[in-house]
Amino acid sequence: MANRVIHFELQADDIGRARTFYEKTFGWKIEQAMTKEKGGMDYWSVTTGEKSEAGINGGMYERPKENPLNTYDCTILVDSIDKAVADVKANGGKIRREKAEIPGVGHFAAATDTEGNFFGIMEATDWKPN
Numbered sequence: 300m301a302n303r304v305i306h307f308e309l310q311a312d313d314i315g316r317a318r319t320f321y322e323k324t325f326g327w328k329i330e331q332a333m334t335k336e337k338g339g340m341d342y343w344s345v346t347t348g349e350k351s352e353a354g355i356n357g358g359m360y361e362r363p364k365e366n367p368l369n370t371y372d373c374t375i376l377v378d379s380i381d382k383a384v385a386d387v388k389a390n391g392g393k394i395r396r397e398k399a400e401i402p403g404v405g406h407f408a409a410a411t412d413t414e415g416n417f418f419g420i421m422e423a424t425d426w427k428p429n
Contacts (some may be wrong), residue, residue: 307345307357307373311414314343314361316391320413321345324386325375329359347375362414374419380406383420387412 311317321327328346333339345357354376377383380398387394387410395417396409405423412418 304373305355307355309345309357309359309412309414309416310362310367311359311416312362313414314341314359316413317359318343320390320392324383324390324392325377332358372417372419374407374421376421376423378422380408380420380422383422384408384410387420 309317318329322329325347329343330346331341332344333342335341341361343359345359347356348354375383384394384398391413393411394408395411396407398406398408401407403425405421405425407422408420410418410420
């Protein structure tokens with residue numbers, strides 16, 4: 300199917316710090332996939348869940364000095380919004396909009412990671428991802 304988001308990328312000033320944040324906060328698996336020495340760039344693959352679950356995987360790379368990307372706002376589906384908010388704070392992130400109900404959907408909070416990237420957190424109550 301066309302026109303679906305199939306991959307995301309995060310830029311980070313400090314790859315280790317960002318990797319620790321996402322691994323500890325959401326349990327993502329982050330592994331280096333390419334290196335400059337092998338003709339490419341330093342690039343890490345980001346696995347967010349099992350292939351059988353709804354969602355997408357992505358990548359991470361060092362924020363370039365020229366033409367840096369400031370944000371691509373994605374939303375992360377979580378089992379517990381309260382736990383996710385606490386985990387974001389505990390791992391160095393910030394909550395920029397506190398938990399609020401979206402009628403017919405669930406609860407949403409807006410956050411910032413350790414690198415200044417924006418993302419959303421969603422606990423679905425009445426909505427199911429396809």
